[in-house]
Amino acid sequence: MEQAIFEERRDQIHRTGEGPFELACNRDSLAGAVSQRACVFCGSRVVLYPIADALHLVHGPIGCAVYTWDIRGALSSGPELHRLSFSTDLQEKDVIFGGEKKLKAALLELIERHKPKAAFVYATCIVGIIGDDVGAVCRDVAEKTGIPVIPVQSEGFKGNKREGYTAACKAMFTLTGTGDISDISPISINILGDFNLAGEIWIIRDYFKRMGVTTVANITGDGRVDDIRRAHGAALNVVQCSGATMELAKMMQDKYGIPFIRASYLGIEDMADSLYAVAEHFKDRDPGIMERAQQVVREELSVLLPQLGQYRKDLEGKKVAIYVGGAFKAFSLIKAFRHLGMKVVLVGSQTGTKEDYEELAAICDPGTVIVDDSNPLELSKFVKELDVDLFVGGVKERPIAHKLGVGFCDHNHERKEALEGFVGMLNFAREVHASATSPIWRFVPRREAMAKAEAAKKEAL
Amino acid sequence: MSDSPYVSTTNACKLCTPLGAALAFRGVEGAIPFLHGSQGCATYMRRYIISHFREPMDIASSALGEKQAVFGGGPNLKKGILNVMSKYGASVVGVATTCLTETIGDDVPRLLAEFRKEFADLPLPEIVHVSTPSYSGTHMEGWHAAVAALAGQLVTQKAEPQRRVNLMPGLVSPADLRHLKDILADFGVDATILPDISDSMDRPALLDYEKLPAGGTTLADIRAMSGSLGSIECGRASHVAESAGANLERRFGVKNLRVGIPVGIRESDAFFAALEDLTGIPTPKKYQDERGRLVDAYVDGHKYVAGKRAIVYGEEDLVIAMTAFLAEIGVKPILCATGATCKNFKAQLAAVTEGLLPEPPEAREGVDFHDIAEQAADLAPDLLVGHSKGYTYAKAWNVPLMRVGFPIHDRFGGQRMRHVAYGGALELFDRLVNVVLERKQEDSAVGYGYL
Ligand code: SF4
Ligand code: SF4
Numbered sequence: 001m002e003q004a005i006f007e008e009r010r011d012q013i014h015r016t017g018e019g020p021f022e023l024a025c026n027r028d029s030l031a032g033a034v035s036q037r038a039c040v041f042c043g044s045r046v047v048l049y050p051i052a053d054a055l056h057l058v059h060g061p062i063g064c065a066v067y068t069w070d071i072r073g074a075l076s077s078g079p080e081l082h083r084l085s086f087s088t089d090l091q092e093k094d095v096i097f098g099g100e101k102k103l104k105a106a107l108l109e110l111i112e113r114h115k116p117k118a119a120f121v122y123a124t125c126i127v128g129i130i131g132d133d134v135g136a137v138c139r140d141v142a143e144k145t146g147i148p149v150i151p152v153q154s155e156g157f158k159g160n161k162r163e164g165y166t167a168a169c170k171a172m173f174t175l176t177g178t179g180d181i182s183d184i185s186p187i188s189i190n191i192l193g194d195f196n197l198a199g200e201i202w203i204i205r206d207y208f209k210r211m212g213v214t215t216v217a218n219i220t221g222d223g224r225v226d227d228i229r230r231a232h233g234a235a236l237n238v239v240q241c242s243g244a245t246m247e248l249a250k251m252m253q254d255k256y257g258i259p260f261i262r263a264s265y266l267g268i269e270d271m272a273d274s275l276y277a278v279a280e281h282f283k284d285r286d287p288g289i290m291e292r293a294q295q296v297v298r299e300e301l302s303v304l305l306p307q308l309g310q311y312r313k314d315l316e317g318k319k320v321a322i323y324v325g326g327a328f329k330a331f332s333l334i335k336a337f338r339h340l341g342m343k344v345v346l347v348g349s350q351t352g353t354k355e356d357y358e359e360l361a362a363i364c365d366p367g368t369v370i371v372d373d374s375n376p377l378e379l380s381k382f383v384k385e386l387d388v389d390l391f392v393g394g395v396k397e398r399p400i401a402h403k404l405g406v407g408f409c410d411h412n413h414e415r416k417e418a419l420e421g422f423v424g425m426l427n428f429a430r431e432v433h434a435s436a437t438s439p440i441w442r443f444v445p446r447r448e449a450m451a452k453a454e455a456a457k458k459e460a461l
Numbered sequence: 462m463s464d465s466p467y468v469s470t471t472n473a474c475k476l477c478t479p480l481g482a483a484l485a486f487r488g489v490e491g492a493i494p495f496l497h498g499s500q501g502c503a504t505y506m507r508r509y510i511i512s513h514f515r516e517p518m519d520i521a522s523s524a525l526g527e528k529q530a531v532f533g534g535g536p537n538l539k540k541g542i543l544n545v546m547s548k549y550g551a552s553v554v555g556v557a558t559t560c561l562t563e564t565i566g567d568d569v570p571r572l573l574a575e576f577r578k579e580f581a582d583l584p585l586p587e588i589v590h591v592s593t594p595s596y597s598g599t600h601m602e603g604w605h606a607a608v609a610a611l612a613g614q615l616v617t618q619k620a621e622p623q624r625r626v627n628l629m630p631g632l633v634s635p636a637d638l639r640h641l642k643d644i645l646a647d648f649g650v651d652a653t654i655l656p657d658i659s660d661s662m663d664r665p666a667l668l669d670y671e672k673l674p675a676g677g678t679t680l681a682d683i684r685a686m687s688g689s690l691g692s693i694e695c696g697r698a699s700h701v702a703e704s705a706g707a708n709l710e711r712r713f714g715v716k717n718l719r720v721g722i723p724v725g726i727r728e729s730d731a732f733f734a735a736l737e738d739l740t741g742i743p744t745p746k747k748y749q750d751e752r753g754r755l756v757d758a759y760v761d762g763h764k765y766v767a768g769k770r771a772i773v774y775g776e777e778d779l780v781i782a783m784t785a786f787l788a789e790i791g792v793k794p795i796l797c798a799t800g801a802t803c804k805n806f807k808a809q810l811a812a813v814t815e816g817l818l819p820e821p822p823e824a825r826e827g828v829d830f831h832d833i834a835e836q837a838a839d840l841a842p843d844l845l846v847g848h849s850k851g852y853t854y855a856k857a858w859n860v861p862l863m864r865v866g867f868p869i870h871d872r873f874g875g876q877r878m879r880h881v882a883y884g885g886a887l888e889l890f891d892r893l894v895n896v897v898l899e900r901k902q903e904d905s906a907v908g909y910g911y912l
Contacts, residue, residue, distance in 0.1 A: 006544065029500050029524040031537040032544030039501025061560045061595040062470065063477030067505035069850070083853075089470035092597040095564055106469035125499055125561040126596070129530060157499035157530045157561065376519055377548055380670035395508045399517040403670045445668045 005378055006033055012373060014357075017366035023357045025372040026162070034375045036323070036396050037350045039156030041124050042068075043164020046413060047244050048120050048152065048171065050195050051223035052076035055116035057086045059103050059134060060124030064156070065089075072413040073197040076222050081116055090126060100132050107141045107149065117225035118148040120171060128155035148225070150174055161325070162243060162351045169248035172219065172228055176252060179226060181233025187282050187289070188214040190231045192249055193240035194265070194420070196221025197413060203421035204265050207275055207300075211292045213282065219245060232256040236281050238263045238274070243326045243351060265420035266329065266428075267336030268304070272297045300422035308339060311429040314437050316341035318389040323371070323379060323397055324411055327352030327360060333392060333411070334363060340429055345386040348374050376400055384446075390436045405444030407435035463802055463827025472830035472850070474774055475800025476868075477595035479557040480506045481603030481632070483520050486555030486589070488656025489611065490677035493521055493551040497538050497569060498559030500524040512870035514635075514662045517670070521545045525561065534562050535572045542576060546586060549672050552680060555607065556590040563594035587680065589614050599801040601776050604632050605700040608655055611683060612705035619713050620688030625651040626739055627692035627715070629705050630881075631722050631778050632867060635663035637881040644882060647745045648736050653682045653689065655705065663876045691716035691739040693732070695723065696778035697809040698801070721813060722778050723881045724889070725786030726755060728813065732882065751883040758887055759790055762894040767791040769897060772837055774798040774847040777806055777826070779866045779880075783846055784822060785813035786886060792893070794822040795840045802827040830854060844897070861896045865889070 005013065011024040029035035041058075045068050048056065058065035069085030076082065088106045090099050103121070111119060119141075123134050134151040142149040152171045154164050189208065194201045201221040208215060216234040217227035237249045237260035249260035261281065263274035279293035320342050322333050327349040334344050347360060348371035360370055369382055380400050383391065391401035394412030401408040409431050411419065419428045441447050483494035483506055496503040503522035510518040521544075523529075523537040542554055558569055569590045577585060591610040593603045608629055626648075630641055638659035645652035660676020686692070692706040692715055706717035716739065723732035729752070733744045769792045773783050777799040784794045797810050803826060811821035825832065834854055845855045845862040849871045855862035869875030879885035902908055 006548065028526045029522075030544065031523045032495070032521045032541030033524070033548075034503075034519045034521050035500055035524065036504065037500055038504040039499055042501055042505070057469070061477060062473050062475060062599075063480070063502060063505065063560075063595050065470070066473045066476055067509055069472060070853075085472050087470045087473060088468075089473065090560075090596045092594070095560075095594075095596050102468055109467060109469050110471075125501075125530070125559075126564055129561065129564045156501040157525050158527050160500070376517060376670070377672060384669075395511050396504070399511060399515060400670055402515075403517065403664075403667070405666075444666050449668060 006030055014370045016361050016364050016368045021361045025352055029373055035373055037160055037373055040158050040164040041154040041156045043161035044152045044154035044168040047165055047168035047220055049082055050074035050220045052082045053079040053117045053224050055110055055114055055119040058122045059088045059127050060090055062087055062089045064124045073416050074195045074221055075199045081114055086110055095130055098130055098132055100137050104137050111145045120150050120152050122152045122154050125156040160351055165244045166247050172248055173251050175228045177232045179229030181230050184216055184233040185214045186235055187286050188216050188234045189236045189238050190217045190219055190234045191215055192219045192237050193245040194221045198416050198418040200418045200420040207296050210296045211289055240264055241326050241328045264332040266332035268339055268425055269335055270332045271421055304422045304426055307426055308429055311433040312341045318342045318436055319345045321346035321383055321388045321391045323348045323393045325350050327356035346382050405441050405447040464825040465828045465832045470829045473800055474829050476600035478593035478598040478603035479559050481600035482557035482591050482593045482607035485604045485607035485656045487661050488658040488677050489553050490679045491552035491673055492555050493545050493549050495521045495554050495556045496559055497523045497556055498561045502559045513868040514876045516662050516664055534567050538572055539576045551586050553587045557593045560595050602700045609701050609705045613708050615683045616687050620685040623688045625653055625689040627686045627689045628652055628654045629694040631696040633881055634876055634878050635659040636877045636879045640879055640882055640884055648740050648742050650740050653686055687713035689715055693735045694719045697721045697781050698777035698803045699805045722782035724782035725789050725886050728785045729882050755883045755887045758890055763791055765894050765897050769843040770795045771844040771846050772796045772842045775866050777801045777803050781809050781813055784810055788814040788817040796823050798825045798828050798833050861900050863893055863896050
């Protein structure tokens with residue numbers, strides 16, 4: 001059993017309460033380890049993808065583009081250019097002679113066809129190797145077409161997802177500061193780091209609106225180029241998630257002096273706290289705002305709590321494993337599961353930082369296993385050992401859970417169910433309940449065997 | 462080469478080469494697919510494949526970083542194989558290159574030779590390698606190249622003659638493979654299906670998470686392919702310089718018969734004829750009966766589909782096969798499109814529709830969905846036939862989509878869908894008629910509950 005763990009990865013796994021906390025992270029994935037991680041390009045794509053009126057052109061061979069074609073649930077209230085998959089589809093001769101010409105021609109063609117507000121050009125691994133000057137091509141095309149054409153330095157091998165976030169933030173930062181901000185309200189925010197999966201940003205915007213707060217730009221869920229150009233006019237940046245857009249917030253703070261706060265819209269406390277934090281920020285300018293925030297929370301909770309209680313009855317005491325992309329989401333999930341009476345026994349992420357993991361260790365119950373950059377063998381080992389009832393993760397983790405007779409909740413960019421906000425908490429509870437309490441598990445061989453062993457033990461007594 | 466007038470690609474109608482290779486390697490017992498490249502490619506392909514099959518798909522990667530991309534990926538490749546050996550206990554490692562390692566010029570055969578020497582004291586797995594740069598191919602080429610590599614590198618000597626048949630089925634569903642296996646068993650011959658993903662990509666629920674899913678072609682069977690009665694290769698499109706069957710024929714004199722993926726009556730007839738040829742055994746009555754039932758169904762349902770205009774798209778082999786089927790039931794394939802470029806696409810489409818259509822269907826290769834859509838505006842199709850990626854177009858044009866092939870990730874059961882032989886055609890036919898009927902029923906002002 002033990003051998004499921006690679007020697008080289010021992011220090012990327014920790015059990016809370018066992019010795020001082022020290023977890024290695026943010027290192028390259030181990031060769032041959034079937035990491036659940038993707039690449040820099042993936043990180044950039046995740047962040048920029050939902051900008052719906054921009055052209056997203058992947059410069060590289062076809063795979064990188066095709067695997068990211070409309071697989072995410074980022075909805076748009078208007079244009080849907082982001083749901084198309086554009087690629088330069090590099091061929092052998094481009095690889096040999098360079099792809100700049102093709103890139104330029106493709107850009108001109110696509111801009112002419114779709115009339116986007118801006119274009120993002122993603123450099124993939126190969127482009128880094130053949131040395132195309134993507135920046136120069138972009139400048140050239142921007143000049144010709146009159147729209148911003150922005151290179152995203154997202155060569156996959158140059159690190160992991162995290163570097164992709166940085167590349168995306170740098171790309172967006174070139175847009176901010178270029179729009180007219182004269183009519184922006186002093187009680188205004190940008191929503192950063194939400195991707196409008198299943199329309200979540202609409203839920204959140206509605207809460208803010210009820211509090212009297214205007215949203216200038218959605219960055220990036222349901223995003224628009226013109227809004228991002230005006231984003232520097234907002235009074236506050238509200239940043240969800242530790243990884244994806246934090247850097248943009250920091251850059252905007254440095255350059256425009258816009259403060260930022262961190263937020264999370266998952267679970268009851270985090271959702272409420274986020275609204276209160278924003279109210280707190282504006283309370284001097286708008287004395288009634290805290291009262292309105294509380295009103296929003298009260299109204300929502302009065303609907304939510306009675307329903308949640310129903311689910312909790314069945315879920316009390318069940319054990320959960322969490323393995324998600326970013327660590328910040330894990331914090332909220334741990335708290336959300338407490339509301340359902342469930343116990344988190346494993347938590348991990350693909351790209352957490354040292355601080356993330358320290359914070360995680362601090363809020364977890366003793367004995368919780370914490371992992372960084374894990375793989376199927378390790379995850380399945382822990383799921384069995386810790387006798388988990390429910391797994392929260394993405395597509396690649398789903399078969400691991402299902403094979404072991406464990407319920408599953410999709411919590412990634414592909415989901416089609418809104419899990420944020422108070423109403424999202426209810427959806428979440430419903431999904432968790434539907435899976436964790438399904439009668440089908442009793443037929444799964446591992447559960448059957450466990451039930452039999454249990455019965456035999458009872459008999460023996 | 463390509464039929465598309467555009468420089469850019471919008472919504473590609475193909476996937477990348479190593480994906481096909483990885484999937485093919487998954488059909489060998491005890492094998493782990495290993496991508497020599499950076500981490501992202503392997504992860505993307507895993508999630509793509511998992512979405513269709515809903516099975517674990519572990520693909521190892523040499524996880525190259527910036528340093529290795531500059532100085533060469535050899536050390537990571539070797540370390541990765543060692544790690545895969547120790548953790549997965551794989552008996553076969555299928556190494557496929559990616560665009561990155563092809564471009565930096567890693568010489569994988571040489572690296573593997575070094576590896577074998579360096580670690581000669583360890584019990585080494587078989588390592589099969591295939592070159593799969595995506596800038597010169599599609600996932601189907603990756604699939605066929607991997608199959609050719611398996612036969613070319615693992616079959617090293619002439620085996621004892623045996624009453625076996627080698628079957629290279631192409632990329633068909635696990636349910637198709639099970640059906641094909643039954644057929645071969647009913648012919649009374651042992652079958653070596655290369656590759657056989659019927660078990661590994663459609664597992665029963667089991668006691669544990671399997672590191673390496675059981676099932677797949679065994680190494681012993683692969684080695685014995687040189688002693689078989691002959692090989693049948695399915696798929697009419699021409700891909701690789703030398704296919705697995707052609708390779709075995711050249712080196713060991715194993716007779717190789719090339720047929721289409723057997724979808725519909727005529728292509729299935731050809732498949733059964735090939736089996737009769739190799740085994741000397743007439744087609745069992747069971748299949749003659751199945752054929753009879755299929756003809757009967759065609760007769761009963763022909764009116765409902767007659768003259769319907771269909772756009773068929775996807776993998777070249779499957780497009781040709783589906784076109785053969787559609788043409789014989791009276792559906793008009795008005796556009797047959799693929800993202801691949803293959804020399805004989807048009808000729809083969811003409812061949813399978815010969816005598817059924819007044820003239821060969823319009824064929825386009827090297828196209829994307831933008832090209833298809835552009836043309837479709839004038840064509841006014843009644844029906845789309847292809848994988849899930851055509852869904853948005855079907856929706857936009859308000860025509861039904863009959864899902865076949867790979868990937869099917871917006872519906873359930875793609876891996877359980879049968880396409881091949883008379884039985885598969887029967888299921889396809891029923892589905893197609895029902896798709897048409899359902900649409901008609903919905904569109905009818907009064908609706909009707911009785912045909
Ligand atoms: S780099 Fe090549 S192998 Fe990797 S995903 Fe892109 S197309 Fe596929
Ligand atoms: S690792 Fe490189 S080649 Fe592979 S998907 Fe990422 S950017 Fe594309």
